[in-house]
Amino acid sequence: MAGLRRLTLEDLGAGLALSTASGWNQTEADWHRLLTLPSVQAYGIEAEGQLVATTTAIRYGDELAWIGMVLTAESQRGRGFASQLLEAALNDLADCALVKLDATEQGAPLYRRFGFLDEGPITRYRGRPEPKVAQLGDHPGPDVYERAELLRTLGEPFCLSDGSFSYARPGRVLPFFGPCVGSAERGEELLRHYAIRETAEFFFDRMGEAPEGFRPARELTRMYRGKYQPTNPHEYCGAGFEFG
Numbered sequence: 001m002a003g004l005r006r007l008t009l010e011d012l013g014a015g016l017a018l019s020t021a022s023g024w025n026q027t028e029a030d031w032h033r034l035l036t037l038p039s040v041q042a043y044g045i046e047a048e049g050q051l052v053a054t055t056t057a058i059r060y061g062d063e064l065a066w067i068g069m070v071l072t073a074e075s076q077r078g079r080g081f082a083s084q085l086l087e088a089a090l091n092d093l094a095d096c097a098l099v100k101l102d103a104t105e106q107g108a109p110l111y112r113r114f115g116f117l118d119e120g121p122i123t124r125y126r127g128r129p130e131p132k133v134a135q136l137g138d139h140p141g142p143d144v145y146e147r148a149e150l151l152r153t154l155g156e157p158f159c160l161s162d163g164s165f166s167y168a169r170p171g172r173v174l175p176f177f178g179p180c181v182g183s184a185e186r187g188e189e190l191l192r193h194y195a196i197r198e199t200a201e202f203f204f205d206r207m208g209e210a211p212e213g214f215r216p217a218r219e220l221t222r223m224y225r226g227k228y229q230p231t232n233p234h235e236y237c238g239a240g241f242e243f244g
Helices: 009-021 028-036 081-092 108-113 142-152 184-197
Strands: 004-006 040-047 050-060 064-072 098-103 117-127 165-169 176-181 202-206 214-226 235-237
Touching (some): 004 081, 009 050, 009 064, 050 081, 064 081, 081 108, 098 108, 108 214, 165 184, 176 184, 202 235
Parallel strands (some): 064 098
Antiparallel strands (some): 004 040, 098 214, 117 202, 117 214
16 A cells, blocks of 8 residues: 555644645644544555545444545545545444445545445535524533544534534634534524624535525535444534534
8 A cells, every 4th residue: 555654643734735625624623633533543645755645534432433534636536545545444443333424426436335325415505594592501412422522622512401502613615513413493593593603604514405594515425334323313414524
C-alpha cells in the first residue's frame, strides 16, 4: 500500500487543504476533532511527500461506526487510494456490528464493492427558517451517551423540556446546524430558535423533507454494512456527513 499511514495532528493543514479543494464545509476545528478524538482513527496516503488521500472512522460503542472524509486530490484520482484507505478502516472496524457512511454519487460504486448497501437518501439543506423563540430546558435527552465524546467538543446544546436537543457549529462555507434529536415538530422548533442567533443561511443534513425556508444543496445516499439498524427515528438531523 503506497504511503498509507495513520494521520496525526501534524496533518491538520494538509487534510483541511484537501477538503477545501473539494468544496467541503469542514473547518480547522472539524479536522482537529477528527485527529484528536480517541474514538476516531484517521488514515492517509502520501505521494511524493504530500498527503493526497484521507479516510476517517469514528466508533460509537461496539454497535456502530462511521466512515467519513473519503478524499483524494484531483490529480491523484484513479490510483486506488480510496480503496486502500477504506480497506484499512474496515479491517480496524471488523469487530463493529454495523458500519455506515454517507456516499456521494461518485463514491457509492466503491462502497458497494465493499459490501455496503443503500439505506436511503440524505440531503444537505441550505436556508434559514422564520426565527422563533423556543422555551428551552436544561439537559439533553438520553440518546447522547455513545456520542458524548464528540458532543462535548461541539459546545453547549439547545435543549427543550422533553429532552429534545440540538447543536450547531461554524462551517467553512456556511454554519452547520446539527445534530438534532427530537420529533419533527421539536426539531423544527429548535431549528427556528437557532435562526434567531444565525442571521444568514446555514446547512443541515436530514433523511427527510426540509421545512419551509430550505432548499437542497447536496444529495447523498446513506449506506450500511453489517447488522442493519435504521437511523434513529428520533434523529431530526445529523452531525454532518463525516460524523453521522
